[in-house]
Amino acid sequence: MLRGSFEGVSARCAPLATLPGMAVEREELRRVLGVEVPAGVGRVCGVTHDSREVEPGFAFVAVPGFKRDGVEFVPEALRRGAALVVAEREVPEAPVAVVPDARAALAALACAFHGHPSRRMEVYGVTGTNGKTTTCYALHAVLAGAFGEERCGLMTTAEVVAGGERRPAVRTTPEATEVQAALAGMRERGVERVAMEVSSHGIALRRVEGIRFAGAVFTNLSRDHLDLHGTMEEYYRTKRRLFLWARGPKLSNADDAWGRRLAGEVEGVRTFGSAVGADYRIEGVRPSGAGTRFVLRRGEEALRIEVPLFGDYNVQNAAGAAALALELGVPGETVARALRGMPQVPGRFERVGGPGFEVIVDYAHTDVGLEAVLRVAREVARRGRPGRVICVFGAAGERDGAKRPLMGRVASRLADRGIITTDDAYSEDPEKIAREVAAGVEDGRLEIVLDRREAIRRALSEAGEGDVVVVAGKGHERVQHLPWGDVPFHDATVIREILEERDPCRERTRER
Numbered sequence: 001m002l003r004g005s006f007e008g009v010s011a012r013c014a015p016l017a018t019l020p021g022m023a024v025e026r027e028e029l030r031r032v033l034g035v036e037v038p039a040g041v042g043r044v045c046g047v048t049h050d051s052r053e054v055e056p057g058f059a060f061v062a063v064p065g066f067k068r069d070g071v072e073f074v075p076e077a078l079r080r081g082a083a084l085v086v087a088e089r090e091v092p093e094a095p096v097a098v099v100p101d102a103r104a105a106l107a108a109l110a111c112a113f114h115g116h117p118s119r120r121m122e123v124y125g126v127t128g129t130n131g132k133t134t135t136c137y138a139l140h141a142v143l144a145g146a147f148g149e150e151r152c153g154l155m156t157t158a159e160v161v162a163g164g165e166r167r168p169a170v171r172t173t174p175e176a177t178e179v180q181a182a183l184a185g186m187r188e189r190g191v192e193r194v195a196m197e198v199s200s201h202g203i204a205l206r207r208v209e210g211i212r213f214a215g216a217v218f219t220n221l222s223r224d225h226l227d228l229h230g231t232m233e234e235y236y237r238t239k240r241r242l243f244l245w246a247r248g249p250k251l252s253n254a255d256d257a258w259g260r261r262l263a264g265e266v267e268g269v270r271t272f273g274s275a276v277g278a279d280y281r282i283e284g285v286r287p288s289g290a291g292t293r294f295v296l297r298r299g300e301e302a303l304r305i306e307v308p309l310f311g312d313y314n315v316q317n318a319a320g321a322a323a324l325a326l327e328l329g330v331p332g333e334t335v336a337r338a339l340r341g342m343p344q345v346p347g348r349f350e351r352v353g354g355p356g357f358e359v360i361v362d363y364a365h366t367d368v369g370l371e372a373v374l375r376v377a378r379e380v381a382r383r384g385r386p387g388r389v390i391c392v393f394g395a396a397g398e399r400d401g402a403k404r405p406l407m408g409r410v411a412s413r414l415a416d417r418g419i420i421t422t423d424d425a426y427s428e429d430p431e432k433i434a435r436e437v438a439a440g441v442e443d444g445r446l447e448i449v450l451d452r453r454e455a456i457r458r459a460l461s462e463a464g465e466g467d468v469v470v471v472a473g474k475g476h477e478r479v480q481h482l483p484w485g486d487v488p489f490h491d492a493t494v495i496r497e498i499l500e501e502r503d504p505c506r507e508r509t510r511e512r
Ligand SMILES: CC(=O)N[C@H]1[C@@H](OP(=O)(O)OP(=O)(O)OC[C@H]2O[C@@H](n3ccc(=O)[nH]c3=O)[C@H](O)[C@@H]2O)O[C@H](CO)[C@@H](O)[C@@H]1O[C@H](C)C(=O)N[C@@H](C)C(=O)N[C@H](CCC(=O)O)C(=O)O
Pocket: 049, 050, 051, 052, 062, 063, 064, 065, 066, 067, 068, 069, 070, 073, 171, 172, 173, 174, 175, 199, 200, 201, 202, 205
């Protein structure tokens, strides 16, 4: 019996890793792992890569990590009752199945434990540097409109949704054990189609291996995660693997050079975008009261679409989702109706409100993302009485450091006033990160205020009639990872608290 139900998809993803699926018998273990299993191991009734999650009868997969070697934790796993250790080398006095690649073994075991849920549902993978979450929300809205909300699921950085039930997520693409448990839980609830974000970490670290993808969308590629991939070429090739696996409709962005290359290299990929020759051509983009209107043209057919989203980049995100749905045979009017009513994506150009000025929370954490959001903020600031754009932002620690000065440069060019602050510094010194961001600033207009709450307070205190304050980097996230520990921090909540302190009589804007 499957037990990895959607109930396990909580704000902390870790417990999911411990959820047992179906016990796997010795013969099946040998088949799945492709290697000999020590005599005496009959069956295992759970699988995890984390010794702290081991329960009696589990298989513990010792993954060689970036910081530690999972083999170090074998004694703890055995103490907790692990029946089998899966590792890339022998471990004295442990029942070990030696495999060539522990991550691949983890994925294969996770699929087996959870009964290969992707074989019994359609999983559409969305990849790219920016726009994955937004594209997934748009796709989920269209699928829900066409096939019924209770039959559709969503797995993103921001939330995991199964049927109508929503839970916050922790990572974009969690480990294979969590991904498979979540998919199995969705299937158990009757979900038949899932829009799923697939990060390059998810592909490179084999978290999505074994998933049968029924379609794929590529949004774009720009500099990010080079700490993991080394070069843009390797980053691109990693993303391309999703398209080599996927069986059904495959859509790529014709407005992005890497997207055009993908369409040329992988058979059966169709394109969307405003570029001449795109299979799904974006035309006539213009602002509407509550968002943006555009036409999506396929040959002679023209579909009028309106989305409650701002900016050309979001038109691309919506077009990618619409094109995939149209390829699946969803009628145009269903696509248009669903996109018109799609929900706010948490932390993506989320308007938090302000007395006479706009405050926007956005997840932009690359130079390209920051540029995109600041350009839209400028458009918003031009409407009505023209105002200034004030930007609070920072860069994350332990991540591709080369994007830091690029973010500083973008903010100094596109914002009238910029405040560099702390993002998720992880183990790095926040001041060092901020200085690296500031190194890219062109005219010295940016100030450093390391305390994120103080930086937001400063920006809000300076904002006046018609201004737009953009608080970028953390979007929907509710925790800030700092060298001295994790602290609860949610940009939208902090903004509301500060606005309230300024004007205690102000009507509270209800938190989502
Ligand atoms: C860089 C990266 O992806 N790191 C992941 C990696 O960590 P690591 O290799 O450093 O782990 P480690 O600490 O060396 O430990 C090695 C092994 O020992 C195990 N262990 C560790 C301690 C212990 O007591 N017992 C034990 O068994 C761990 O479970 C692990 O399997 O393996 C860990 C266990 O699965 C992950 O939690 C961790 O993700 C961290 C949290 C992370 O932040 N990842 C980010 C970069 C990420 O994956 N992001 C992508 C992309 C987002 C985007 O598009 O922007 C995502 O999909 O979320």
